[in-house]
Amino acid sequence: MELQGTQPLSATPDQVWTALFDRDVLERAIPGCESLEQTSDTSFSAVVKLKIGPVSARFKGDVELSDIDPGKSCTLSGKGSGGIAGFAKGAARMTLTPEGGGTVLDYTADVAIGGNSPPWGTD
Template sequence: MELTEQYLLPISQQRAWEALNDTAVLRAVIPGCETIEADGEHAYALSMRAAVGPVKAQFKGRMLLTDIDAPHSYTVTFEGQGGAAGFAKGSARVTLEADGESSTKLGYTANAQVGGKLAQIGSRLVDGAARKIAGEFFKRFTAHMTDATQANEAVDEAVDETVDEAPTAEHAPSGKGHKSWKAWISKS
């Protein structure tokens, strides 16, 4: 099975690169991901649940990043065992290309092989499930990064407004009935 897709991400190339190498972000956006942890240099151990047609399984596997050209590209080699459901292994070449200052074209070409019950259900179902999982990953990734960008912009705006509205020493709260500077600062 081979998948080739391209997505436009609403973030800079550097932010996309950092997010694609952040286990907390990956855990949040990989469909069915239960755990992902560093397992050596540029290697990760992961556990995830996946359904391919009638076959549902928990996969435990490993990903290894090679051919790293930060922040432009890398190759992900992966393998996973799903018990009686079978196995999956393969690789994906991921590329990032700046598209202006605040967006990035992400492209990938993935090749995968499956065995066991997964291989028995037919390549059409496996291909469809792989495309669905990849599509869901990028939908979640884009939403996560867009939300993070909006949250950062909101914090920046709040800080700018707070600085503009901060009382000067001559207008500082004082005496009974007024909040202290400490209370005012912690409220901000």
């Protein structure tokens, strides 16, 4: 599933950029995030609870910031396993553009959620 959007923010590009690398801000920004632990300057370990239709699952995985062009753009990607519920993975490319006294954040995200294969295979 692909998502696109634009979000005007009342903060400077430098303030928004700093927030993108702040563990507390990222934890609040990731939907369903229950915990986020920083493992390096650009990597995190996460627990995210997602509900898709009647199924609710807790996914454990990794979140990483990459393709970094300081103050301008980066990619936030994550992948995780929900045990018998399957997997989730996604990436969002974010671009910051100064506008007036604030910033416009444009994003394009691609998200995939899938189930595990049956234990007996598909033969």
